[in-house]
Amino acid sequence: MSILSLKTVSKSFGSLKVTDDxxxxxxxGQALGIIGPNGAGKxxxxxxxxxxxxxxxGTIRFQDQDVTRVPAMQRCFAGVGRSFQIxxxxxxxxxxxxxxxxxxxxxxxxxxxxxxxxxxxxxxTELLPVANKPAxxxxxxxxxxxxxxxxxxxxxxxxxxxxIAGGLTDAECVALIDTIRSVHAxxxxxIWIEHVLHALTSVVERxxxxxxxxxxxxxxxxxxxxxxxxxxxxxxxxx
Amino acid sequence: MSDISTTPRYVVTTHTTASxxxxxxxxxxxxxxxxxxxxxxxxxxxxLFFILTMLVLAQFWNLLAGYGGLVSIGQQAFVGxxxxxxxxxxxxxxxxxxxxxxLGGVAAFLVAIPTAFFAFRLQGPYFAIGTWVIAEVMRxxxxxxxxxxxxxxxxxxxxxTREMWATEWIAGMLxxxxxxxxxxxxxxxxxxxxxxxxxxxxxLLRSKRGLALSAVRDNPEAAKSVGVDAGRMxxxxxxxxxxxxxxxxxxxxxQKARISPDAAFSVTDWTAYVLFIVxxxxxxxxxxxxxxxxxxxLLQALLADYGTWYLFTLGIIGIVVxxxxxxGVWGLIxxxxxxxxxxxxxxLSGGTLGEE
Ligand SMILES: Nc1ncnc2c1ncn2[C@@H]1O[C@H](COP(=O)(O)OP(=O)(O)O)[C@@H](O)[C@H]1O
Ligand SMILES: [Mg+2]
Numbered sequence: 213m214s215i216l217s218l219k220t221v222s223k224s225f226g227s228l229k230v231t232d233d234x235x236x237x238x239x240x241g242q243a244l245g246i247i248g249p250n251g252a253g254k255x256x257x258x259x260x261x262x263x264x265x266x267x268x269x270g271t272i273r274f275q276d277q278d279v280t281r282v283p284a285m286q287r288c289f290a291g292v293g294r295s296f297q298i299x300x301x302x303x304x305x306x307x308x309x310x311x312x313x314x315x316x317x318x319x320x321x322x323x324x325x326x327x328x329x330x331x332x333x334x335x336x337t338e339l340l341p342v343a344n345k346p347a348x349x350x351x352x353x354x355x356x357x358x359x360x361x362x363x364x365x366x367x368x369x370x371x372x373x374x375x376i377a378g379g380l381t382d383a384e385c386v387a388l389i390d391t392i393r394s395v396h397a398x399x400x401x402x403i404w405i406e407h408v409l410h411a412l413t414s415v416v417e418r419x420x421x422x423x424x425x426x427x428x429x430x431x432x433x434x435x436x437x438x439x440x441x442x443x444x445x446x447x448x449x450x451x
Numbered sequence: 452m453s454d455i456s457t458t459p460r461y462v463v464t465t466h467t468t469a470s471x472x473x474x475x476x477x478x479x480x481x482x483x484x485x486x487x488x489x490x491x492x493x494x495x496x497x498x499l500f501f502i503l504t505m506l507v508l509a510q511f512w513n514l515l516a517g518y519g520g521l522v523s524i525g526q527q528a529f530v531g532x533x534x535x536x537x538x539x540x541x542x543x544x545x546x547x548x549x550x551x552x553x554l555g556g557v558a559a560f561l562v563a564i565p566t567a568f569f570a571f572r573l574q575g576p577y578f579a580i581g582t583w584v585i586a587e588v589m590r591x592x593x594x595x596x597x598x599x600x601x602x603x604x605x606x607x608x609x610x611x612t613r614e615m616w617a618t619e620w621i622a623g624m625l626x627x628x629x630x631x632x633x634x635x636x637x638x639x640x641x642x643x644x645x646x647x648x649x650x651x652x653x654x655l656l657r658s659k660r661g662l663a664l665s666a667v668r669d670n671p672e673a674a675k676s677v678g679v680d681a682g683r684m685x686x687x688x689x690x691x692x693x694x695x696x697x698x699x700x701x702x703x704x705x706q707k708a709r710i711s712p713d714a715a716f717s718v719t720d721w722t723a724y725v726l727f728i729v730x731x732x733x734x735x736x737x738x739x740x741x742x743x744x745x746x747x748x749l750l751q752a753l754l755a756d757y758g759t760w761y762l763f764t765l766g767i768i769g770i771v772v773x774x775x776x777x778x779g780v781w782g783l784i785x786x787x788x789x790x791x792x793x794x795x796x797x798x799l800s801g802g803t804l805g806e807e
Contacts, residue, residue, distance in 0.1 A: 343799045
C-alpha cells in the first residue's frame with residue numbers, strides 16, 4: 213500500500229512552471245531518493261507535500277487522505293515530517309527546546325512525556341553537546357543536524373530530507389547514513405533529496421529524477437543512473 | 452553508545468538559584484504589600500494602586516507585542532470597554548461595582564473577538580493602526596450612549612460606591628473613612644490582579660504554549676511544519692490580553708468613580724504610557740515591565756509639573772532607549788549579571804551530558 217501518492221500535481225510561480233504534471237507513489241516503508249539539477253523543482257515538490265505551498269492542480273494523498281489543501285500543521289499531525297534545505301531553526305530557543313516544541317506540539321503530548329525521547333534524538337544526531345545552546349549560534353553542520361533532529365522529534369511516518377549531506381566530511385557522512393538507516397529500519401518512509409549520490413544510493417531503494425519540474429525517470433537506482441538521459445543531466449553534478 | 456541501564460536519567464530543569472530567591476522574595480514582597488494599608492497613608496496607597504494597575508496593563512501589552520508579536524496601539528479599547536461595562540453593570544443593572552469588574556473583563560473579551568477577526572487580516576504597521584482605529588470607533592460609540600453619560604461622561608452613583616462590597620468591613624477594621632476604605636479595597640484588588648497576571652503569564656510561558664510563542668516569533672513557517680498552531684496562539688494571546696486589560700480598566704474606574712469616553716479610551720494614558728513602560732523596562736521579559744513601571748512612576752513624580760515637557764521628555768527617553776538599549780533596562784541588567792528572575796529556559800542535564 214502506498215503511503216503517499218501524487219496525481220498530476222502542478223505548481224507555477226508566475227509564468228514559471230516549477231512542478232509540471234507530477235505523478236508518483238511511495239509504498240509504505242520505502243526510501244526514495246530524488247535527484248535533479250539546481251532549480252529543477254525538488255524543494256518545491258517537498259513544499260507541496262508538506263503543505264508549506266499549495267498545489268495549483270492535481271491531488272496529493274497521504275495515508276489515503278486527500279491532503280492537497282490541508283494546512284502544513286495538520287499534515288505534521290498526520291505524520292509528515294520535514295527538514296528545510298536552508299535550515300530554519302528557532303533561533304532564540306535552545307537546540308533541546310527546538311526539539312521539545314516539535315515533539316510536544318507535533319505529537320500533541322505534554323512536554324514531560326517527550327523529554328526523554330528528545331534527549332535520545334539529540335544523542336542519535338550527535339547534538340547532545342550543544343543541547344542547551346541557542347540554535348541561532350550553531351554552525352551550518354549543526355543546523356543541518358538540527359533540521360533532521362527536529363523533524364524526527366515530531367515522530368513522522370514520512371520523513372522528507374532536503375540536502376542534508378552537502379559539505380560533510382567522510383566520517384560525518386557515514387554517521388549521517390547510519391542515522392538515516394536506523395530511522396528507515398524502524399519502518400519510517402523516507403524521501404531524500406540529495407546531491408551527494410554515493411550517500412543517497414547507499415540508503416534508497418528507488419530513485420526519482422526531476423528536471424524542469426518533470427519526472428524524467430523513476431525506478432531502481434542503478435537502472436536509473438545508467439540511463440543516457442539521466443547521465444547527460446548528471447554529468448558534472450555529483451560532488 | 453552507552454548502555455542504557457548504566458546511563459543516568461536525563462533531567463530537565465527550569466529553575467535557577469536566582470529564580471528560587473526571586474520566588475521567595477516575591478512572596479515576601481506580596482505579603483508586605485498586603486500589609487501596607489495597615490501602616491501607610493492614603494497618598495501612598497493611591498500611588499501603589501496606580502503603579503500596580505499600570506503594571507497589569509504593561510504585562511498584557513508585553514504578552515501581546517513582546518511574546519505574541521502583535522504590536523497593538525489600541526489597548527485603550529479594552530480599558531474603555533471594561534470600564535464602561537462595569538459602569539453599565541452598576542448604573543443599568545444595579546450591580547455592586549466589585550462583581551461588575553468581572554463584567555468589564557468579559558465585555559473586553561467579547562469585543563476582542565470581532566476586533567481580532569478584523570485586525571488579524573492586517574500586517575505589521577497596518578495591524579497597529581487598525582487596532583487604534585477600532586478603539587476610536589468604540590470611543591465614538593460609547594459617546595452616544597446617553598444612559599452612561601454620553602460624550603461628557605458620568606459618575607458612579609453615591610449609593611453604589613458607599614455600599615460597595617467589603618468597604619464597611621475595611622472601614623471598621625482599619626478605622627478609616629468610607630472613601631479611604633474604598634481606596635484600600637481597590638488597592639488590594641489591584642495587588643491581587645497584578646500578582647495573578649504575573650503568575651499567569653509566567654505559567655503560560657513555562658507551558659508548551661510558551662515554547663510555541665517563541666517558535667512562531669522566530670520562524671512561523673517552520674513552526675507550522677512541526678505542528679504549532681500559529682493562528683490559535685495569536686487568538687489566545689489577543690483574547691487573554693483583552694480580558695486582563697478589561698479587568699484592569701474596570702478596576703481603575705471603580706477607583707476613579709467617574710468616567711468619560713475621552714478619558715476611558717485615551718491612547719496616551721492606556722497605550723502610549725504602557726508602551727513606554729514596556730520599552731524602557733525591556734520588551735519580551737516579565738521583569739521588564741516591572742522595572743519599567745517603577746522608572747515611569749519616578750519620572751512622572753519628577754516631571755509632572757512641567758506639563759507638555761513631561762511628555763516630550765518621556766518620548767526622548769523612549770527613543771534613546773530603543774536606539775541604544777533595545778532590550779531595555781532589564782536587558783542591560785541581565786546581560787551584565789546573567790540573572791533571570793522568571794526563567795523559562797528548559798535546561799537538559801543528566802544522562803550522558805553529566806550533572807550540572
Ligand atoms: N517562492 C518562490 N517564488 C518564486 N519562485 C520560486 C519560489 N520557490 C522556488 N522558486 C523557483 O522555482 C524553481 C525551483 O526551485 P526549487 O524547488 O527550490 O528547486 P531545487 O530544490 O530543485 O533546486 C527555481 O527556479 C526557483 O527560483
Ligand atoms: Mg532545493
